[in-house]
Amino acid sequence: MTTATPTPESDTALVQGILAGNVFAFERLMRQNNRRLFRVARSILRDDAEAEDAVQDGYIEAHRALAGFRGESQLSTWLTRIVVNQALARRRARRPEASDIALDTLVDEGSDDIIQTPETEAMRAELRRIIEASIDRLPEGHRTVFMLRAVEGLSVDETATVLGISAGNAKVRFLRARAQLREALGQHLGTLLEDVFTFDGDRCDRIVARVCTRLGLQPPAPPGLPAHEDEPPHT
CATH class of the missing domain: 1.10.10.10 (Winged helix-like DNA-binding domain superfamily/Winged helix DNA-binding domain)
Structure with a gap:
């Protein structure tokens, strides 16, 4: 199944929503990119828990730097680069590993x-x-x-x-x-x-909740539960 490539307009709208303080826009950003970011971090670190941590740290860094996003690449590419750097930094902090088998x-x-x-x-x-x-x-x-x-x-x-x-x-x-x-x-x-490298719903929900907590944002309701009153209606 081929996933449609986000247009620059959709990236711009998402960034504007996040910068305006819309937690649901930030949730959409995470859920749209969680699987890719986990997989790329997992490919570098070869450890599920460390990969999750790298993705969360990447989102924290991205949230703080989002005002500087200029749209010179797709938002997903920008995020992936941040998480790659996070994963590489974690790997460098480890003790030297044995040669690959x-x-x-x-x-x-x-x-x-x-x-x-x-x-x-x-x-x-x-x-x-x-x-x-x-x-x-x-x-x-x-x-x-x-x-x-x-x-x-x-x-x-x-x-x-x-x-x-x-x-x-x-x-x-x-x-x-x-x-x-x-x-x-x-x-x-x-x-x-x-x-x-299965990316299930629980892992996706866990990353969203932890990042929101670390940023002091109110975590959105898990899928299937009533949404917060200020959540914009789905279109």
């Missing part, structure tokens, strides 16, 4: 056309786990490029902008990452990529 050769003979049963669902879950582990084992410089290009669907130029590298470098890293994963997993990545 070489990928094992993992080939699965499967098909998306088979009838779904508890057994096949279990096999699918296991293959997803193997894919996630294999992505984690990609070389550091290739892993985040792969997540942004293959999983989040960013263009070469957007990926290069987010990571502060050249478009040519982004292309090379992506091709090498994809070749390594294909060698490890065969040709069965396609439809499973959408499921990797």
